[in-house]
Amino acid sequence: MDYERPLFFRVMQYANAAERDVVDMVSGNPDWAPPEALREGLREYADLSVEHYQYPPSEGLDELRAAIAAEHDVPTGSVLVTNGAGEANHLGMAVGLDEFPGSEVLLTDPVYPYYAGRAELLRADARYVAADEQGRLDPADVRRAASEDTAVIVANSPNNPTGAVYERETMRSLVDVAEANDALLVSDEVYSRFDHSGRFASALAFDSDHRFVTNAFSKSMAITGLRVGYAVVPEQLRPAVRTRHMLTNVACSRPAQYAVLRALRETPPEYYRANRELVADRIGTFTAALDAAGADYVTPEGAFYVLARFDGYPGTLANVERLIDEAGVAGMPGDAFGESRTDWLRFALVTPRVETAAERLTEFFA
Amino acid sequence: MDYERPLFFRVMQYANAAERDVVDMVSGNPDWAPPEALREGLREYADLSVEHYQYPPSEGLDELRAAIAAEHDVPTGSVLVTNGAGEANHLGMAVGLDEFPGSEVLLTDPVYPYYAGRAELLRADARYVAADEQGRLDPADVRRAASEDTAVIVANSPNNPTGAVYERETMRSLVDVAEANDALLVSDEVYSRFDHSGRFASALAFDSDHRFVTNAFSKSMAITGLRVGYAVVPEQLRPAVRTRHMLTNVACSRPAQYAVLRALRETPPEYYRANRELVADRIGTFTAALDAAGADYVTPEGAFYVLARFDGYPGTLANVERLIDEAGVAGMPGDAFGESRTDWLRFALVTPRVETAAERLTEFFA
The missing domain is CATH 3.40.640.10 (Type I PLP-dependent aspartate aminotransferase-like (Major domain))
Incomplete structure (x- = not known):
């Protein structure tokens, strides 16, 4: 077992090292803001007694x-x-x-x-x-x-x-x-x-x-x-x-x-609802583009990932790297998640540039 | 093995529940202040980007x-x-x-x-x-x-x-x-x-x-x-x-x-030196009182604990509790640290009231 450099980090490093602009859809790091009260809590803690x-x-x-x-x-x-x-x-x-x-x-x-x-x-x-x-x-x-x-x-x-x-x-x-x-x-x-x-x-x-x-x-x-x-x-x-x-x-x-x-x-319920709706909107944008690109995909019922399959383009690390270099979109190889998904790629919807990514994928697979 | 409620917590809870004033020398929690730059670091973090x-x-x-x-x-x-x-x-x-x-x-x-x-x-x-x-x-x-x-x-x-x-x-x-x-x-x-x-x-x-x-x-x-x-x-x-x-x-x-x-x-070297000297002073105060009480003790070369042995008063949990109730000083039973120290009690010098504790022990064992 070697988790020392998990695939996540390898792909992120590859994307970061790319010479072109890349939309990062690799990891599950939200790009939206924490609740303001969380920052307030840290400030308050900084003044507490020993x-x-x-x-x-x-x-x-x-x-x-x-x-x-x-x-x-x-x-x-x-x-x-x-x-x-x-x-x-x-x-x-x-x-x-x-x-x-x-x-x-x-x-x-x-x-x-x-x-x-x-x-x-x-x-x-x-x-x-x-x-x-x-x-x-x-x-x-x-x-x-x-x-x-x-x-x-x-x-x-x-x-x-x-x-x-x-x-x-x-x-x-x-x-x-x-x-x-x-x-x-x-x-x-x-x-x-x-x-x-x-x-x-x-x-x-x-x-x-x-x-x-x-x-x-x-x-x-x-x-x-x-x-x-x-x-x-x-x-x-x-x-x-x-x-x-x-x-x-x-x-x-x-x-x-x-x-x-x-x-x-x-934190009011609106905070959670707004972030859920943000992700739902991105799912809509991204899957519409996948439709346009003629890709298979799974419409997520929850979380913030989309599994997609492009004809003749299996979800290997080599293909992920090619997508970074040639399309400017970074996803995760499906085979990281088991043998059943080796044909698939996973895209995390944690970037404001989902639409850009979708357009780039549509063009690349056109 | 049951570490669910380690002895540390049992003794601290007993001391907190005591009706009288107790000097807490149980755990290894410093009572001095963290560096000011540490608090500044938390404040700075609170303002960082997503x-x-x-x-x-x-x-x-x-x-x-x-x-x-x-x-x-x-x-x-x-x-x-x-x-x-x-x-x-x-x-x-x-x-x-x-x-x-x-x-x-x-x-x-x-x-x-x-x-x-x-x-x-x-x-x-x-x-x-x-x-x-x-x-x-x-x-x-x-x-x-x-x-x-x-x-x-x-x-x-x-x-x-x-x-x-x-x-x-x-x-x-x-x-x-x-x-x-x-x-x-x-x-x-x-x-x-x-x-x-x-x-x-x-x-x-x-x-x-x-x-x-x-x-x-x-x-x-x-x-x-x-x-x-x-x-x-x-x-x-x-x-x-x-x-x-x-x-x-x-x-x-x-x-x-x-x-x-x-x-x-x-953080300047003075921060570390001042805290070390604070502990060294407390060691002096405490061991002088142990001398006065006629107790055996080990003069620590480092850290901030003193092991002490009082004649006819082994370091059992029962004796620790009696010391809390009757002397107003809370230490740790020596047998928590192995069979060789069952006669001993451990006192942590993480309180400004080391002198009070020393006086109380002197009086109790007089």
Whole structure:
């Protein structure tokens, strides 16, 4: 396993080194602004007394945990603040493998590559369940793949890279499958604020001690660099989760937690709605251009990525680099997300120049 | 293993719940101020443009890594920014166990309890090498204890809880023992700015691909809550270390890194010297009172803890609680640091009321 220089960084570096102007649609870094109250929270923190610069509770600032708990209507004691959704997902997978029988992790294909990397780091066997071309997951397929060897099932809705939003019955079935096989469903819901379908259902809707829900403010507040995420943890797993969190990270950075707390309290719903609508508009612009270019694509129901397939132009790294050089558009090779998407390219709609990118692609593939 | 509520928190909660006034000497949270440039760095960050709120490089901000590298005269490529010294120590132990033969971790007795917890989390066998009553470690003992089963040797100088500063020849021997047994020396040097002996030697003084040095700004800048630490990593371990860091934390919080960078650049040597002298003064005050109370103690050569032993008053949790209730002084039970210190109590000199505490102890034990 070599994640030292993940594909993301290789492609970004290639794009940055290009001699021509390139529209960057590689990573999932929002280009819109964080809430103003978040910046205010950082300013306020800078003036606080000395003791606020010392260790916060390992589980996270009490008031932040309470605010998260209130948002999801779960007990404050179930909320653990983590170093982004990344740490939360790692904790869920690691503790699931430790505490449930079996050594297998069920993942979807296509897959977000960090899940696969974590399975390998944790020395688990990864088993893939194929989603259909639209990214939809058939719970019956998950049920068939699950067995007594299954310790963890990782789900991600809204999905990166497909944009699929799993419907309520799918989430319910995933919780059922986890229970039936004495496994842990680790549900990554980091794009929950970017549901364009109106059908998003959190795994938290189904009370179970077999579901571990992770989320973060990275995408919802456009602060991937602040590293404030969280897990909602079933009671029987809390000692193991807290122990692992404490022994790997001790605690999470306090100014970031403080600023997010203030932003959570003061940010109006319009902030989230405006960003969701911005992404929805970009999806419209971009897919219209893909239609004009005669490309196949998956219309995302959520998140902010579009998978597209151009005839005779598979989603290899070489083709991504050629697109950078010759069209001035940088995307991600589909094969980063598993074998099923080797024909595809992923474009992140995190640039104001989606229209320019669309025009360049139309022209290039004309 | 149950680190869910470590002894630190239990004792602090007990002290906070006490009806009388209590001098808190439990945890290692500095009570002095962070550098003013650190607060300025946070204010400056709050005004930065949107892209500064997105993922920093997984290895840490380039300029911060370069500044750390310059301080230690090591290549920038060897520096990984971590979520405090805690993550750095965890990475060193985990990767040492993965990449070197053997499944054993050598620790000292007394031991900082998180090292022991990490050995258990990583399913390693822990083997203890006794330090003498002053906390001095005889490298010959380490050499005898090491074998082909040894994958990792954890050292901590200046030491918590003993205050021992390992001399140059000891550090050299520890590097030698690691090399001779194909193991990794993980040297935790987080108290390096609190060397009262003038004899501190970093493991970085001895070039070797068998030493992994960790440090942080938590103590040196009085910011345990910001979680900015680092590891200096031998070249052959960098891919594995970066992979594990990326898959557990993705990256570290950016405002904290940004503020530390500014503080590193602008903080004069007087800041560090003043805080070291403050601690040295407190050591003098406190140990004089221990003399007056007829207690045994270890005069710390570094860090900011004093181990003390009162005749007929072993360092149990019950006795710590009685001292809170009856004397108004809160310390840590010695048995938290291993069996060799069950007779002792640890007092952290992170309060302006060291003199009050000393008087109360003198009176209580009179």
